[in-house]
Amino acid sequence: MKRFFLYAVAISALCSSCETEDEVFATETNNQTHALYHAKGVEANDYQTYQSILNSFEYNNQQTHQENLLLFEQHVNRQMLNYVPQETYKYEKINTEQLLVLQQVDANYIEKLVYTKQTKQAIYAIIGNSFNSDMAQLITNENEQRLIETLFSLHNNGNGNDDDFWNDKRSIAFAYGAQYSFTQAVLYAGAIELSAK
Numbered sequence: 001m002k003r004f005f006l007y008a009v010a011i012s013a014l015c016s017s018c019e020t021e022d023e024v025f026a027t028e029t030n031n032q033t034h035a036l037y038h039a040k041g042v043e044a045n046d047y048q049t050y051q052s053i054l055n056s057f058e059y060n061n062q063q064t065h066q067e068n069l070l071l072f073e074q075h076v077n078r079q080m081l082n083y084v085p086q087e088t089y090k091y092e093k094i095n096t097e098q099l100l101v102l103q104q105v106d107a108n109y110i111e112k113l114v115y116t117k118q119t120k121q122a123i124y125a126i127i128g129n130s131f132n133s134d135m136a137q138l139i140t141n142e143n144e145q146r147l148i149e150t151l152f153s154l155h156n157n158g159n160g161n162d163d164d165f166w167n168d169k170r171s172i173a174f175a176y177g178a179q180y181s182f183t184q185a186v187l188y189a190g191a192i193e194l195s196a197k
Contacts, residue, residue, distance in 0.1 A: 046146060046182060047153035050174075053079045054190050059197055069094060069191055076190065080183050092183045099191050102173040109172055114179050119144040123175055126155050127168050147178050154189070166196040 057075045059068050077091050102109075110123050118138040125131040131152060139145045155171045170192040177184035 045153075046150040046185075047157075049083060049182075050150070050154065050186050050189065053186055054193065057190070059194060065195065068194060069096075069099075072190060072194060073187060076183060076186050080186075083182075092181065092187060094187050094191055098176075099188065102176060102188055102192060103169060103195060105169060105172050107168065107172075110175070113175055115144055115147075115175070116141060119148060122148045123151060123171070126151050127171055147175065150178075150185075151175060166192065 053076055056079065057072055060071070063071070073094050081089060107124060107127050110120050110127075113120065113123070115123070116139065118135070119141070122131060122135045122139065125135055126148070136145060136148055139148060151171050151174060154174060155167060170189045173192045174185045174189035177186070177188040
């Protein structure tokens with residue numbers, strides 16, 4: 001597990017230290033600066049993309065949680081246009097009934113997800129803090145490998161949220177949404193994270 005994480009850190013450090021003529025920096029300021037980094041031949045991984053989108057959303061305490069969820073939904077859909085061709089993108093919504101379910105789930109919900117047995121075992125291990133890199137090698141589906149890498153980073157970095165209760169729910173919500181699309185994964189995991197505020 002440590003080896004897997006160290007490889008990811010080393011690759012990230014190597015990629016971020018390289019300079020090319022094709023680097024593009026876009027910044028947004030809403031009381032803080034957020035940078036989105038794209039370089040020729042280097043793409044942000046799903047965890048970095050999730051973090052970038054989530055960190056660029058500003059929760060407004062003057063509004064209700066439901067209003068903030070709607071604003072978050074709109075924000076995610078606007079931000080996703082930076083990552084996919086505009087012609088092929090369609091607006092995706094948060095299903096509030098499904099969100100209520102995801103706010104109540106525990107690890108047993110993983111069995112309802114549509115993934116291979118190895119991927120489900122890896123998700124259980126990530127939530128149980130017993131994941132190791134050997135588990136990832138058993139996963140042959142590229143999309144599921146990518147999901148596990150993202151969940152590993154998401155769960156271990158925790159966004160400063162040390163509450164395992166919400167951290168587990170966020171990881172399960174991300175896995176749930178990822179069955180359908182990356183946008184759905186960001187919407188549901190982000191909504192869970194916002195509800196902890």
